[in-house]
Amino acid sequence: MNEISTPTAKLTIKDFTSDQEVRWCPGCGDYAILKCMQRTLPELGATRENTVFVSGIGCSSRFPYYMDTYGFHTIHGRAPAVATGVKLANPDLDVWMITGDGDGLSIGGNHLLHILRRDVDINILLFNNKIYGLTKGQFSPTSDVGTRSPSTPQGSVDPSLNPISFALGSGARFAARTVDTALKHMPGVFTRAHGFKGASFVEILQNCIVYADETWGPVTQKKTAADLQLLLENGERMIFGAERNKGIIFNRERFALEAVVIGESGITEDDILVHDESNLQMARMLAELGAGEGEPMAMGVLYADEADHSYTDAVLAQVEAEKGKRTLKDMIYGGQTWEVK
Amino acid sequence: MASDIQVLESAVVRFAGDSGDGMQLTGSQFTTSTALSGSDLATFPDFPAEIRAPVGTTFGVSAFQINFGAKAIKTVGDSPDVLVAMNPAALKVNLSNLRSGGLLVVDSGAFSKRNLQKAGYEESPLGTPALDGYQVIDLDISKMTLEAVKKFGLGNKEALRCKNMWTLGMMLWMFSRKREPVTKWLQNKFSKMPQIAESNIAALNAGHAFGETAELSATFKRYQIGATQSEAGTYRTVTGSQALSWGLAQGGELAGLQIILGSYPITPASPILHALSGMKELGVVTFQAEDEIAAICAAIGASFAGSLGITSSSGPGIALKMEAMGLAISTELPLVIVNSQRGGPSTGLPTKTEQSDLYQAVYGRNGDAPVPVISTRSPGDCFEVAIEACRLAVKYMTPVMLLTDGFTANAAEPWKLPDLDALTPFKVRHTGTPVEGESFSPFKRDPKTLARNWAVPGTPGTEHRIGGIEKDFDSGHISYDADNHQKMTDTRIGKIAGIAADIPAQAVEQGETTGKLAVVGWGSTFGPISEAVKMARAEGLDVSHIHIRYLNPFPENLGALLAGYDKIIVPEMNAGQLKTMLRDQFLVDAKPLNKVSGLPFKIQEILDAIRDEITPSQQGGE
Numbered sequence: 010m011n012e013i014s015t016p017t018a019k020l021t022i023k024d025f026t027s028d029q030e031v032r033w034c035p036g037c038g039d040y041a042i043l044k045c046m047q048r049t050l051p052e053l054g055a056t057r058e059n060t061v062f063v064s065g066i067g068c069s070s071r072f073p074y075y076m077d078t079y080g081f082h083t084i085h086g087r088a089p090a091v092a093t094g095v096k097l098a099n100p101d102l103d104v105w106m107i108t109g110d111g112d113g114l115s116i117g118g119n120h121l122l123h124i125l126r127r128d129v130d131i132n133i134l135l136f137n138n139k140i141y142g143l144t145k146g147q148f149s150p151t152s153d154v155g156t157r158s159p160s161t162p163q164g165s166v167d168p169s170l171n172p173i174s175f176a177l178g179s180g181a182r183f184a185a186r187t188v189d190t191a192l193k194h195m196p197g198v199f200t201r202a203h204g205f206k207g208a209s210f211v212e213i214l215q216n217c218i219v220y221a222d223e224t225w226g227p228v229t230q231k232k233t234a235a236d237l238q239l240l241l242e243n244g245e246r247m248i249f250g251a252e253r254n255k256g257i258i259f260n261r262e263r264f265a266l267e268a269v270v271i272g273e274s275g276i277t278e279d280d281i282l283v284h285d286e287s288n289l290q291m292a293r294m295l296a297e298l299g300a301g302e303g304e305p306m307a308m309g310v311l312y313a314d315e316a317d318h319s320y321t322d323a324v325l326a327q328v329e330a331e332k333g334k335r336t337l338k339d340m341i342y343g344g345q346t347w348e349v350k
Numbered sequence: 351m352a353s354d355i356q357v358l359e360s361a362v363v364r365f366a367g368d369s370g371d372g373m374q375l376t377g378s379q380f381t382t383s384t385a386l387s388g389s390d391l392a393t394f395p396d397f398p399a400e401i402r403a404p405v406g407t408t409f410g411v412s413a414f415q416i417n418f419g420a421k422a423i424k425t426v427g428d429s430p431d432v433l434v435a436m437n438p439a440a441l442k443v444n445l446s447n448l449r450s451g452g453l454l455v456v457d458s459g460a461f462s463k464r465n466l467q468k469a470g471y472e473e474s475p476l477g478t479p480a481l482d483g484y485q486v487i488d489l490d491i492s493k494m495t496l497e498a499v500k501k502f503g504l505g506n507k508e509a510l511r512c513k514n515m516w517t518l519g520m521m522l523w524m525f526s527r528k529r530e531p532v533t534k535w536l537q538n539k540f541s542k543m544p545q546i547a548e549s550n551i552a553a554l555n556a557g558h559a560f561g562e563t564a565e566l567s568a569t570f571k572r573y574q575i576g577a578t579q580s581e582a583g584t585y586r587t588v589t590g591s592q593a594l595s596w597g598l599a600q601g602g603e604l605a606g607l608q609i610i611l612g613s614y615p616i617t618p619a620s621p622i623l624h625a626l627s628g629m630k631e632l633g634v635v636t637f638q639a640e641d642e643i644a645a646i647c648a649a650i651g652a653s654f655a656g657s658l659g660i661t662s663s664s665g666p667g668i669a670l671k672m673e674a675m676g677l678a679i680s681t682e683l684p685l686v687i688v689n690s691q692r693g694g695p696s697t698g699l700p701t702k703t704e705q706s707d708l709y710q711a712v713y714g715r716n717g718d719a720p721v722p723v724i725s726t727r728s729p730g731d732c733f734e735v736a737i738e739a740c741r742l743a744v745k746y747m748t749p750v751m752l753l754t755d756g757f758t759a760n761a762a763e764p765w766k767l768p769d770l771d772a773l774t775p776f777k778v779r780h781t782g783t784p785v786e787g788e789s790f791s792p793f794k795r796d797p798k799t800l801a802r803n804w805a806v807p808g809t810p811g812t813e814h815r816i817g818g819i820e821k822d823f824d825s826g827h828i829s830y831d832a833d834n835h836q837k838m839t840d841t842r843i844g845k846i847a848g849i850a851a852d853i854p855a856q857a858v859e860q861g862e863t864t865g866k867l868a869v870v871g872w873g874s875t876f877g878p879i880s881e882a883v884k885m886a887r888a889e890g891l892d893v894s895h896i897h898i899r900y901l902n903p904f905p906e907n908l909g910a911l912l913a914g915y916d917k918i919i920v921p922e923m924n925a926g927q928l929k930t931m932l933r934d935q936f937l938v939d940a941k942p943l944n945k946v947s948g949l950p951f952k953i954q955e956i957l958d959a960i961r962d963e964i965t966p967s968q969q970g971g972e
Contacts, residue, residue, distance in 0.1 A: 027815070029815075029827060029828070056810075057813050058808055058809055058811070058812075058813060059807070061807045062815075063651070073815050073817075074817075076815075078813055079813050079814065080814070080815035080816070080817075081651070081654055081815070081816060081817065083647065083677060083817065084673055084677050084818055087643060087674065090612075090639065090644035090647030090651065091647045091648065093637070093648050093651060094610065094612060094637070094648035094650060094651025094652040094653075094655070094659060095651040095652070095655040095807070096651075097610055097635055097637060097648065098608070098610055098651070098653075098654075098656060099655045099808055101808070102655065102808060119640055119641060120640065120643075120647075123639075123640040123644065324635065324637070325635070328633060330630075331630035331631045332632075332633050333631065334631045335632075336632070337596060337599055337600055337632055337770060338770050340596065340629070340631075340632075341586075341596055341767055341770070342584065342586075342767060344586060345382060345385070345386060345531060345586060345587075346584050346586040347386055347584070347586070348584055348585075349388065349577075349583055349584075349766075
């Protein structure tokens with residue numbers, strides 16, 4: 010059952026596309042993510058039979074129905090727990106978890122915290138559109154303060170949550186960010202997440218065309234994206250901007266990252282930080298980058314630091330070490346017994 | 351000294367002391383020694399919810415009761431014959447229950463002014479008329495213990511901890527039980543702390559020697575309780591949690607599946623998590639989840655991937671699992687849910703027993719969401735019932751609710767060990783890769799059981815998607831079709847109802863299959879009902895005992911069987927849940943006999959109810 014079969018012919022996007030009609034709203038960002046996944050899996054050498062998509066509830070959680078693999082559309086917020094059970098039963102399976110900002114950070118916040126803390130070898134994609142779509146537009150834990158919605162006609166007062174900061178705070182060892190429209194960037198992030206042994210957390214900035222259109226504003230707009238996205242590459246300087254003349258430095262006085270222009274105020278390229286994926290403190294600061302005026306949001310792999318072994322490996326190794334040493338009969342008949350004749 | 355030995359048929363001994371006095375250990379060691387002597391027995395650990403309540407207070411009293419005898423023992427006994435009270439609070443809480451004329455052993459060393467105050471005594475009851483009517487042995491056990499362990503150099507506090515072993519030594523002497531099993535256990539438990547082991551053994555021996563040599567009043571007798579005439583075989587004592595855990599492991603083995611337990615700590619269900627975590631030798635995987643919901647969801651995920659998922663909890667935790675249970679019902683995945691019931695509602699009485707989750711088990715969840723519900727009647731019975739839960743889960747592709755309770759979980763009884771090789775396997779075959787031209791649907795059903803296919807990830811050719819949205823009857827794809835929902839609902843209900851044909855017909859435990867009165871019970875009321883009916887029948891009353899294991903669906907013959915009695919009473923440790931179900935399903939005039947005090951029924955309470963129903967005037971001649 011657990012053997013990974015070698016596909017005889019290379020699979021294609023078609024092999025991973027199920028016969029179910031996709032039912033997201035026309036123009037929804039989810040379409041692009043789905044296509045990207047269907048296109049990337051063959052490249053990763055994935056097989057249909059060993060791939061499992063587990064989701065919770067919400068628009069994003071319909072995702073598994075459209076993948077011609079194994080899939081489990083579970084209940085609101087609980088996908089991490091179900092996925093953990095799948096992985097414990099069969100650690101050889103390639104498990105992807107699909108969730109959203111409401112499903113993963115609100116009702117399922119506890120489970121997301123713990124799957125990350127345990128470092129279960131699962132690829133977690135959180136579609137962040139800053140709104141509850143399926144229930145018709147209420148504000149979510151990632152909505153900006155002041156979001157007007159059916160449940161907050163005067164504007165929301167809840168501060169918003171940063172998913173990557175949440176993940177890192179939960180002990181995630183892999184955190185990345187990409188955008189639903191970044192058809193070239195997204196596959197690379199998926200590939201890295203898939204290759205990472207442990208829980209890999211990916212936030213996808215996604216657009217809800219009906220209830221929160223343009224929610225990401227200039228960050229994802231074609232004209233401004235280059236100036237508001239910092240595309241991280243491990244070992245490379247954090248340079249961004251349409252003219253590649255901007256960069257990130259560490260401001261010692263403020264103990265914070267700061268966006269600067271190379272050539273201004275005596276800044277040279279040598280002052281720009283070099284991205285080190287294994288640096289947790291830097292990742293924490295990168296996660297929050299973008300909150301300030303003119304700051305870019307960090308994209309790509311913010312943090313990746315693989316553990317020696319994954320959670321399921323450790324759990325199952327304990328079982329394997331003991332397996333067969335005693336039988337049930339040994340247990341029941343062992344200890345203090347007596348005979349009645 | 352030759353003390354005259356009095357032969358008794360049975361005796362009830364209750365050890366009571368402060369939570370920190372080690373009464374549970376004393377009781378369980380007395381139990382082991384008693385079991386090894388071949389007596390039948392039943393035990394009842396009765397402890398407070400607080401781990402360490404303030405020392406010396408009445409709410410910090412912990413007790414352990416054992417009923418043992420040369421005859422079949424089915425209950426823990428209504429009233430103790432012997433009460434051991436290690437402090438004033440223990441005396442205060444337990445004295446009223448001691449049978450009149452019973453033996454009271456107290457540690458007078460613990461009857462300090464401060465302890466008396468904490469227990470609410472203005473003056474010491476020792477030597478006052480308050481204890482008239484009992485045989486009182488007051489000994490300064492604290493002082494004698496300190497004396498016995500002096501040479502091992504323990505601090506005063508640690509040395510005093512040995513007084514439970516001193517007491518145990520004396521009680522072992524009193525009931526002619528062997529010390530060796532306890533000595534062995536102490537050596538083993540404290541193998542890394544020889545000083546503690548030796549001190550405890552010395553205290554045990556000192557207590558025993560005291561009984562043997564001290565000049566005691568004539569009332570301080572030594573008792574002999576013989577071995578019971580049990581069925582031939584190998585026996586051991588077992589608690590419900592232990593037997594249930596072994597049963598689950600055995601169920602997995604018979605199904606040919608790995609079992610994966612998802613669980614979250616909760617009283618009184620945690621011992622199942624602990625026991626299964628200690629069964630890695632059998633390939634059992636346990637997962638202590640972040641909460642009750644994650645625990646059941648992980649078990650469901652495991653079942654989706656081809657293992658047998660199990661989750662275990664108690665009432666409040668089961669309530670949290672209800673939505674996930676609905677998912678398992680809707681996706682038709684096998685799952686065993688164990689509920690060790692406790693007093694409710696809400697947090698209720700965590701350490702006290704109750705049977706009040708029957709409605710939750712049968713009627714819980716949103717939508718029409720039936721599951722099979724089965725129950726355990728005694729610690730030993732848990733083994734068989736756990737296997738049955740696994741069998742039904744995999745055969746019918748359904749969650750199964752197994753109801754046990756705090757009393758059964760913690761209580762111990764001698765258990766005739768089953769012949770494991772004689773158990774019938776129910777090997778599961780996951781759906782394989784379809785052959786050329788064969789179509790696959792995850793919801794294709796076995797025409798007889800209505801169980802769906804179980805195709806698991808990792809199998810080429812059976813890739814499919816399932817979820818909690820209604821599924822098309824044929825293809826298993828999402829369906830919002832009205833007629834299809836009716837059909838699927840009917841099918842799910844029909845599948846569970848059909849189990850009635852696959853379970854044993856309802857038997858009558860005692861008495862005739864028709865008559866004046868049936869006492870109908872379920873779960874851990876088995877012992878007291880059984881004894882009460884036996885006594886009533888010995889008085890010539892026309893009464894039968896029916897005990898139901900399968901609560902949903904009921905056995906096929908149950909309705910007809912109940913119709914054969916003039917009257918029905920249903921003793922339950924709830925406000926009348928089975929009573930209502932019987933009335934609902936069979937239109938019979940079932941009368942409730944309810945007790946929700948957190949304590950098991952006394953035989954007398956049921957016997958009185960039987961007598962009330964069958965008045966002497968109705969007991970005419972032939």
